[in-house]
Amino acid sequence: MAELLQFLFSGVTVGAVYALVALGFTIIYNASDVVNFAQGEFVMLGGMLTFVCHAAGLPLPLAALIAIVVTSAIGVAMNKLAIEPARGAPVVSLIIITIGASIFIRGGAQLLFGKQIHSFPAFSGDTPLRIGGATILPQSLWVIGGAVVVFVGLWLFFTRTLTGRAVLATSNNRLAAQLVGINTGFVMTLSFALSAGIGALAGVLATPITLTSYDVGLAFALKGFAAAMLGGMGNPKGALAGGFLLGLLEALTAGYLSSQYKDAAAFVVILLVLFFMPQGLFGRKSTERV
Amino acid sequence: MKLTPKSATLLVLLVLILLSPVLFPSGYYYRVGALIFVNAIAVTGIVILTGYAGQISLGHAGFAGIGAYACALAPVHLGLHPSLALALGAIISGVIAFLVGRPILRLKGYYLGVATLGFGILVSMVLNNERQLTGGPDGMEVPDLGLRGLLKDAGLDLTNGQFWYWFCGLALILGAWLALNLYNSPTGRALRALHGSEVAARTVGIDVARLKLRAFVISAVYASVSGSLLALQNKFITPDVAGFMHSIEMVTMAVLGGVGSILGAIFGAAVLTLLPQVLTVFAEYEQLVLGLVMMLVMIFLPQGLLPSILRKIRGKGE
Numbered sequence: 001m002a003e004l005l006q007f008l009f010s011g012v013t014v015g016a017v018y019a020l021v022a023l024g025f026t027i028i029y030n031a032s033d034v035v036n037f038a039q040g041e042f043v044m045l046g047g048m049l050t051f052v053c054h055a056a057g058l059p060l061p062l063a064a065l066i067a068i069v070v071t072s073a074i075g076v077a078m079n080k081l082a083i084e085p086a087r088g089a090p091v092v093s094l095i096i097i098t099i100g101a102s103i104f105i106r107g108g109a110q111l112l113f114g115k116q117i118h119s120f121p122a123f124s125g126d127t128p129l130r131i132g133g134a135t136i137l138p139q140s141l142w143v144i145g146g147a148v149v150v151f152v153g154l155w156l157f158f159t160r161t162l163t164g165r166a167v168l169a170t171s172n173n174r175l176a177a178q179l180v181g182i183n184t185g186f187v188m189t190l191s192f193a194l195s196a197g198i199g200a201l202a203g204v205l206a207t208p209i210t211l212t213s214y215d216v217g218l219a220f221a222l223k224g225f226a227a228a229m230l231g232g233m234g235n236p237k238g239a240l241a242g243g244f245l246l247g248l249l250e251a252l253t254a255g256y257l258s259s260q261y262k263d264a265a266a267f268v269v270i271l272l273v274l275f276f277m278p279q280g281l282f283g284r285k286s287t288e289r290v
Numbered sequence: 291m292k293l294t295p296k297s298a299t300l301l302v303l304l305v306l307i308l309l310s311p312v313l314f315p316s317g318y319y320y321r322v323g324a325l326i327f328v329n330a331i332a333v334t335g336i337v338i339l340t341g342y343a344g345q346i347s348l349g350h351a352g353f354a355g356i357g358a359y360a361c362a363l364a365p366v367h368l369g370l371h372p373s374l375a376l377a378l379g380a381i382i383s384g385v386i387a388f389l390v391g392r393p394i395l396r397l398k399g400y401y402l403g404v405a406t407l408g409f410g411i412l413v414s415m416v417l418n419n420e421r422q423l424t425g426g427p428d429g430m431e432v433p434d435l436g437l438r439g440l441l442k443d444a445g446l447d448l449t450n451g452q453f454w455y456w457f458c459g460l461a462l463i464l465g466a467w468l469a470l471n472l473y474n475s476p477t478g479r480a481l482r483a484l485h486g487s488e489v490a491a492r493t494v495g496i497d498v499a500r501l502k503l504r505a506f507v508i509s510a511v512y513a514s515v516s517g518s519l520l521a522l523q524n525k526f527i528t529p530d531v532a533g534f535m536h537s538i539e540m541v542t543m544a545v546l547g548g549v550g551s552i553l554g555a556i557f558g559a560a561v562l563t564l565l566p567q568v569l570t571v572f573a574e575y576e577q578l579v580l581g582l583v584m585m586l587v588m589i590f591l592p593q594g595l596l597p598s599i600l601r602k603i604r605g606k607g608e
Contacts, residue, residue: 035400085589091399092346092545097588099538104581111574222407222534229404260419267408274405275393 002133007255008248009131013140013209015247016147017043020202021224022231022239023150024195029234030171031191034083034094038102040221041109042196045071046203047212048109051118060120068200074105075196076189084188102217109214122208143205150198151240158236167191171234223266230270232283241281245269296470299553303466307459320451322567327458328519329543330559331465335512336544337555338469342478343505344485345395348403348537349410353383353510354517355417355532359424361521362432372435376518380511387510388503395502410537417529429528432521454523461519465512466552472508473552481505513540546587548594557596 021039028036046067053063078101086097123142128135157164169177170187178184202220203212210216227246231238246266253265273281293301310323332354339345360379364370370378394405417424424430438453448456472478484491484498492498521527530536539562547558565583569576591598 035403082585082589086592089588089592091403092340092541092549093588093592095346095348095403096542096545097585099542100581100584100588102581103577104585107575107577107579107581110577218534222411226404226408229401233400261415264412264415267411271394271405271408274397274401278397278401280401 003255005132005134007251009134009136009140011248011251012244013136013143013247014250015244016144017202017206017210017220017243018223018227018246019147019240019243020150020198020205021220022227022243023147023154023236024199024202025224025228026234026236026239027154027167027191027195027198029228031167031188032083034098035225035233036083036195037095037098037221037225038078038105038217039195039199039224040217040219041102041105042071042075042199042217043203043206043220044109044212044214044217045074045105046200047207047216048113048118048203048214049200050204050207051120051212052113054120060123063120064204067204068197071200071203072193072197075192075199078196079188079192083192084185102221106214106217113214115214117211117213119207119211137209139205139208143209146201146205147240147243150201151236154236163190226266226270229280230273232280235280235282238280238282296474299470299551300463300467302553303463303556307463311455317449317451320449320455322563324451324454324458324523325520326560326563327455327462328516328523329540329563330462330556331458331519332513332516332540333544333547333555333559334462334465334469334552335509335516336540337549337552338472338481338512339505339509340541340544341549341551341555342473342481342485343502345502345505346399346403346541347406347506347509348534348541349406349408349413350509350513350540351517351532351534351536352410352413353387353513354520354536354540355413355529356383356386357514357517358432358521358527358531359417360514361518362430362527363423365433372433372522373437376515376522379518380514383510383514384507387507391503391506391510392499395499395506407534407537410532410534414529414532414534417532424529427529429526432525432527434525435522458519458523461515462556465515466556469512469552477501477504542584546584546595548597550594550597554594554596558594561595 021043024039024042025035028034028039049067049070050060050063053066054060058066082097082101083094086093089097122137122139124138126137128137129141158168159165166177166182167187167190169180169182170184174184177187223246224243227242228239229242230246231240231242249265249269250262254262257265277283307327311320314320314323332350336347336350339347339350357376357379360382361372361375364375364378365372390409394402394409397405418427420426437457438448438450441448441453480491480496480501483494483496484501488498517531520531543558543562544555545558546562547556547560548554565580566576569579572579587595
């Protein structure tokens, strides 16, 4: 029993990181129909920039804030320079553009920060908490709390604020949104800033546990993409559920079956889900208009 | 005499393959050329899947991995000749593509992307983890094809680089010829119709699911043969051949060059294979430049490099 609890703890922790990345995917997808494969690089930048600022002598909270703000700015720049000029391009081209952006950011990070593995201290110490015979790191609680707070914050933003509803309107029908006076260009900018910021936050929260280096982004991007698709692309609830589900699946597979194939379990389940529910778990049915 | 596009493409390819060695400053360039041809074969498969039929795959390196490891494993464990191992790999890839393709080709766009991505990752994971069979991430040796020795006995003494240059060049011509024939066949026309509009294609009686599957299987066989040739040429193989980045490389080569035509895609393969060779001097900047090239071409030349260049030339001529 304690063993199962232990696996669940680690699964929920990893799942929270995936959920944050998947939420980032969802926001950009809703605003622009683009799946941003550079999302994982935002996670890397969050952790890496926090490390650099912290190592330069800044207090950790300030370092984290700078990292999140700078990453958001990079997200906005990416939108302005690479995504907006390619508006209306086919899916394959967009995939290549965002993967190009991710390779570019990774290459830049390698030049600027080198190839070493970095970390910084956990926020509330490293003494594990004992719950029901299993242990959990205080940092895990930070990660899980972060995912929940971001989700609730986004939910409030999208349902209770005018700007949030403008984003939703844009994702439903861009042209109609423009016609009722929504500045869709601003919505795009906002979405990229928000999404990059959330990715960076995931990096800040997870780095004390997972460590970071210039090349961690790709793995986060693939898992976050998978989680978002599992839940149903474009649905924030789906992203949250998909992220936690993927984390739990991995942890349980690693614990009970084989740690080598933990990533396989996730993708097998995704294939199975897509066979039977081609729109993901929470996706809405779409019909092709002729 | 006016050439059909098909014979024109084949003629251009043939001339390029035959004449390029004149410009080679050293024997090393035969190896680079052979590498371009190997990539070009995989990319020709992507043209059939993405350019003709309009479907996306982010996992085709999985089939390259199957082809490569078939050439490494079958000679040792089944006692097959490496050339038969190549054929076996192609058959296995085709059968797997048939089985996997049936359910996943119902998906569209990004959903198809994630499903194929998952497939590719599963293959690369098996290759990485089954150490006792595949040697794990360290890779394994691949037996010699033996054809070069035969040619030598017959009086044709080629260096290793030269042999693979001509052999892969021949394979590429063959692959391009088959793909061009497909383009003008009823199947090719039907594929292009469903690319235009699935609903319209179905309305005129095209079995959309079956045709997509056919394109997927054919392109998987191309990827597999490309993986086999890579393995036989290097005589060594690592699971990277099946990795996600290799899948992305294939798609990028095709789309960058111009996924609408065989020649464009092959041009893309040549550019992206040469790029790291040119950049070896600035090794640290390689990723930076690669990322930049991918973004710039897709933003400013969305039709791909070759079609844009050709349009420019023609525009001036008129």
